[in-house]
Amino acid sequence: MAKYSYYPGNAARQSCLEVEDTIQPMSSSLGIQLIEMPGYSSDGGDVIKQSNKFLQLVLNARNFAIAEENGHDIITACASAHGNMSDALHRLQSDAGLLAEVNTTLEKTTGKIFSGEIQTHHLLHILVEDIGLDTIRSKVTNPLDMKVAGYYGSMMQREGFCAKDDPFNPSYFEQLIEALGGTPVDYQSKTASVGAPSLLTLDKPVMQMTAKVLSQAKAAGAQLLVSACTLSHANLDSYQNKARKHTGKDTNLPVIHLSELVAFALGYHVDRFAQLRTRALVIGG
Amino acid sequence: MTIVAKVWIEEDCITCDACADICPEVFDITDESSFIIADVREDGAFNRNETKSPLKGDIGAQLGEIIIEAAEACPVEVIQYELADSGQSEAIEEEAPVAEVEVAAAPVSASAPVVDGALASVMEGERELVVMFGSQTGNAEGLAAATAKKASDYGLQAKVVDMDGYDLKNLAQVKRLLLITSTWGEGEMPDNAEALWQSALSASGMNLANTHFSVCAIGDSSYDEFCKAGTDWDEKLSAFGGQRIHDIQLCDVDYEPPYLLWVNEALSRIACVDESGTFQVELVDSMKEYASGSADDVADDGDFAPGQVQQSDMDISFKIFRYDPATASTGWDEFAFSIPGHATLQDALLAIKGQIDGSLTFRTSHVTGTNPLTGIKANGRIVMADTVRVVDLCTHAMELKLEPMPGHEVIKDLMVSYDEWQQHRLKSKPWMQSDPRIGDRLPNGMPMGAIPAAEATALHAINAVMSHQLIQGMSDCYDSDSKYRGPGLNLLEWARSQDPRVGSKQRKAIMESLQTHGGVWDEADLSSLSRHGKSGQIAADSLYDARSRLLAEFNFIGRPGRLAKNYARSVKSSGNVNETTLYRTVLGPFGLASNIMNGVSLRMLLGFTRNGGPIMRGFQGMLVPPAGIGKIPNMFNARIQNHHEVVAIFNEVDTRF
Numbered sequence: 001m002a003k004y005s006y007y008p009g010n011a012a013r014q015s016c017l018e019v020e021d022t023i024q025p026m027s028s029s030l031g032i033q034l035i036e037m038p039g040y041s042s043d044g045g046d047v048i049k050q051s052n053k054f055l056q057l058v059l060n061a062r063n064f065a066i067a068e069e070n071g072h073d074i075i076t077a078c079a080s081a082h083g084n085m086s087d088a089l090h091r092l093q094s095d096a097g098l099l100a101e102v103n104t105t106l107e108k109t110t111g112k113i114f115s116g117e118i119q120t121h122h123l124l125h126i127l128v129e130d131i132g133l134d135t136i137r138s139k140v141t142n143p144l145d146m147k148v149a150g151y152y153g154s155m156m157q158r159e160g161f162c163a164k165d166d167p168f169n170p171s172y173f174e175q176l177i178e179a180l181g182g183t184p185v186d187y188q189s190k191t192a193s194v195g196a197p198s199l200l201t202l203d204k205p206v207m208q209m210t211a212k213v214l215s216q217a218k219a220a221g222a223q224l225l226v227s228a229c230t231l232s233h234a235n236l237d238s239y240q241n242k243a244r245k246h247t248g249k250d251t252n253l254p255v256i257h258l259s260e261l262v263a264f265a266l267g268y269h270v271d272r273f274a275q276l277r278t279r280a281l282v283i284g285g
Numbered sequence: 286m287t288i289v290a291k292v293w294i295e296e297d298c299i300t301c302d303a304c305a306d307i308c309p310e311v312f313d314i315t316d317e318s319s320f321i322i323a324d325v326r327e328d329g330a331f332n333r334n335e336t337k338s339p340l341k342g343d344i345g346a347q348l349g350e351i352i353i354e355a356a357e358a359c360p361v362e363v364i365q366y367e368l369a370d371s372g373q374s375e376a377i378e379e380e381a382p383v384a385e386v387e388v389a390a391a392p393v394s395a396s397a398p399v400v401d402g403a404l405a406s407v408m409e410g411e412r413e414l415v416v417m418f419g420s421q422t423g424n425a426e427g428l429a430a431a432t433a434k435k436a437s438d439y440g441l442q443a444k445v446v447d448m449d450g451y452d453l454k455n456l457a458q459v460k461r462l463l464l465i466t467s468t469w470g471e472g473e474m475p476d477n478a479e480a481l482w483q484s485a486l487s488a489s490g491m492n493l494a495n496t497h498f499s500v501c502a503i504g505d506s507s508y509d510e511f512c513k514a515g516t517d518w519d520e521k522l523s524a525f526g527g528q529r530i531h532d533i534q535l536c537d538v539d540y541e542p543p544y545l546l547w548v549n550e551a552l553s554r555i556a557c558v559d560e561s562g563t564f565q566v567e568l569v570d571s572m573k574e575y576a577s578g579s580a581d582d583v584a585d586d587g588d589f590a591p592g593q594v595q596q597s598d599m600d601i602s603f604k605i606f607r608y609d610p611a612t613a614s615t616g617w618d619e620f621a622f623s624i625p626g627h628a629t630l631q632d633a634l635l636a637i638k639g640q641i642d643g644s645l646t647f648r649t650s651h652v653t654g655t656n657p658l659t660g661i662k663a664n665g666r667i668v669m670a671d672t673v674r675v676v677d678l679c680t681h682a683m684e685l686k687l688e689p690m691p692g693h694e695v696i697k698d699l700m701v702s703y704d705e706w707q708q709h710r711l712k713s714k715p716w717m718q719s720d721p722r723i724g725d726r727l728p729n730g731m732p733m734g735a736i737p738a739a740e741a742t743a744l745h746a747i748n749a750v751m752s753h754q755l756i757q758g759m760s761d762c763y764d765s766d767s768k769y770r771g772p773g774l775n776l777l778e779w780a781r782s783q784d785p786r787v788g789s790k791q792r793k794a795i796m797e798s799l800q801t802h803g804g805v806w807d808e809a810d811l812s813s814l815s816r817h818g819k820s821g822q823i824a825a826d827s828l829y830d831a832r833s834r835l836l837a838e839f840n841f842i843g844r845p846g847r848l849a850k851n852y853a854r855s856v857k858s859s860g861n862v863n864e865t866t867l868y869r870t871v872l873g874p875f876g877l878a879s880n881i882m883n884g885v886s887l888r889m890l891l892g893f894t895r896n897g898g899p900i901m902r903g904f905q906g907m908l909v910p911p912a913g914i915g916k917i918p919n920m921f922n923a924r925i926q927n928h929h930e931v932v933a934i935f936n937e938v939d940t941r942f
Binding site: 050062159201202237238240241 | 664665666680681682686761762765766769806807808809810811812813815816818829830832833836837841843844845848849850852853856860861862863864865867868871872876879880883884885888925926927928930931933934935936937938939941
């Protein structure tokens with residue numbers, strides 16, 4: 001069984017509990033053991049580093065040190081969390097002086113030290129590269145049987161952050177959707193940002209960015225959009241009416257999380273999946 | 286070289302003579318059809334060669350390209366051929382024409398060509414040329430390097446010299462000097478030239494009577510003091526007694542064409558300065574001829590090939606965006622051909638333009654490979670066509686999808702307009718406006734323009750990007766708001782504000798500009814920049830720094846300020862983010878009302894996100910403390926385990942939260 005230190009991110013145990021509802025049984029079916037990180041804190045999102053980069057690095061280093069105590073790399077289902085952690089990790093692992101400076105503060109305040117040995121992974125990359133599409137395909141009991149568009153976002157689509165997938169023309173989501181019995185839908189803005197970090201501060205541009213992703217996915221025939229980012233999910237789902245009002249574009253599309261997609265196809269929460277399928281058939285592209 | 290192994294004629298030849306006109310050695314026209322001549326075929330027959338008999342000996346190599354030319358000229362496309370290596374017959378397809386495209390090989394250096402008697406008198410003895418540069422952004426440095434490389438064609442041994450740290454006294458020993466400098470801000474020297482210029486201003490008794498020189502000045506004609514640094518040096522070198530061997534060249538933003546004019550003439554003339562320091566003007570024409578001949582020798586007789594640069598050929602499928610302004614129509618063209626992996630994207634585009642479709646339009650650079658306007662979107666990446674290699678773009682598939690730079694108006698095909706960029710730039714006035722000066726010194730005693738090396742390095746690091754226009758194209762939201770100046774211009778402004786020579790009034794104006802609409806808070810997601818390689822990362826890092834400074838200087842005002850402060854306080858108070866509280870404190874009552882009116886709150890309440898999860902979760906999102914009133918309560922977040930550690934980190938690193 002593959003073991004990972006599980007970092008839920010800022011949303012999975014707050015506003016997006018459906019992620020927590022599905023990632024646990026999904027992981028169990030696929031032989032992934034999610035090991036809790038006792039006392040983990042927020043990674044700081046894209047926000048704390050705006051006022052203090054060093055503070056964000058120390059908070060992340062504390063989480064990394066906890067994962068090291070677990071003895072396992074980190075896994076998360078949120079592209080923003082993965083992007084932020086990967087960025088911090090890269091800075092600490094590539095600059096010994098900075099790592100030493102951060103560790104001085106970390107040890108003084110928490111008694112912990114981060115040696116720089118662990119890595120962080122996104123669930124999507126683990127599913128495709130480590131678990132394998134054949135294994136996933138063999139465990140599907142409730143095929144998606146829908147046209148599904150994957151949303152990667154921009155946070156983790158960067159060289160070194162997205163495993164062996166292409167940062168700018170990725171295909172892991174499409175491969176996974178096919179393995180789960182769905183029909184993958186390709187569309188141009190699948191790695192474009194929807195402006196999640198500025199959801200509360202910029203109205204017009206963020207709604208335009210959100211509408212662009214939703215409308216392009218729907219125009220390409222998607223009945224359902226799946227987000228690899230639990231933060232961007234708020235833009236894509238809760239704000240889609242507002243995005244439509246701002247732009248006049250057709251944004252009406254069911255949006256779910258990656259872990260939900262996999263769990264549904266593996267046979268979990270059949271009632272939720274039935275409700276989702278109905279919505280997709282009624283309003284999807 | 287293209288080698289044709291076999292050539293034959295399909296049915297339906299209209300005997301138009303085109304092939305025989307182009308290649309009479311292979312094709313002959315009869316009343317019935319074009320035939321392949323017996324003498325060039327291994328089977329010795331004279332017919333259409335339906336049996337595909339191979340060509341004799343090295344005829345396929347000698348005439349390969351002409352045969353292909355004839356095949357392409359055939360109006361009914363009945364001439365078919367097979368290349369020696371591929372074993373595949375060539376056929377023109379409508380959607381993906383296959384073409385053999387030749388791209389310049391990796392650079393090689395040359396052995397010296399033979400010198401005739403007339404030039405021998407200047408070519409003997411010491412041949413040193415000093416190419417000195419003053420550069421702020423690297424353009425002048427790039428031209429200096431290009432000049433030095435070209436100088437070998439003239440039998441000169443060039444030495445590129447950075448003005449920074451150069452001892453002015455040594456200039457008197459230099460017989461041949463080419464000086465290339467940009468102008469910084471309002472007619473000031475680039476940072477690396479400032480100290481030398483100060484030395485020149487205060488120098489007395491300098492005698493450059495034995496120094497022949499010419500100056501190339503780079504500038505921007507939108508400034509009052511266009512190319513002033515170059516003209517200052519030109520006058521100063523002349524005042525020291527130097528011999529101006531060629532007139533100063535003033536270059537505007539598109540500096541490469543005038544630079545090329547200057548460098549060819551200046552090198553031809555300065556190469557005719559002999560060992561004694563005498564300019565032999567009568568040899569200039571011979572020198573030009575000699576140099577052009579040596580250029581041929583570079584290709585033919587190069588004795589050094591840097592193997593690590595060369596990459597094997599790659600079969601690439603190109604998909605290129607096309608826009609025709611005459612008909613306002615858009616579409617995609619597809620080409621497939623083989624190209625060396627070491628070729629740049631610009632090499633590939635030039636090859637397509639030269640050999641497949643002459644109407645393809647795009648920006649190029651011709652000299653240094655640093656034209657900041659050659660930005661293109663290639664396979665989703667924002668890159669400069671003149672510096673990125675094809676092999677680095679095709680890492681996952683042998684396909685290249687090329688689109689114009691996003692966020693800019695398309696003029697034609699891959700060429701975009703930078704007019705809007707320029708308008709925003711002129712409005713933002715990012716050039717230097719220092720405090721009043723006393724003579725050539727600031728009131729604090731610092732020499733005008735000179736700053737300590739460490740500060741200069743840090744200043745350069747802030748915006749050491751390949752192209753600010755490229756940074757503009759990386760943003761995913763630049764085209765969402767017409768008032769947003771974009772990350773490239775904001776980066777320029779931020780870098781200017783960090784220059785210690787900037788006047789306090791200008792610095793205050795820049796910070797206000799960055800803080801308000803159009804400034805750094807209008808970039809919705811800096812990760813859209815940082816994922817675009819080193820330049821994008823530098824820009825994003827600098828803009829994060831700008832935001833940090835603005836938060837501190839403007840005391841966390843506005844929505845960005847409230848978000849930063851309350852987010853941090855939330856993490857400090859529990860270890861995690863309390864989104865419910867954040868919404869209320871950041872949006873305020875009007876923002877919340879907007880969410881209610883626009884259906885956001887209703888959508889949360891009705892539980893679309895829950896996909897059938899417990900309904901109480903939807904209601905939970907609606908529980909509110911009064912918006913923006915009081916301290917953040919510890920509402921729903923339980924404190925994390927060892928929460929005191931997080932508090933200790935905050936207290937140690939940043940006590941503002």
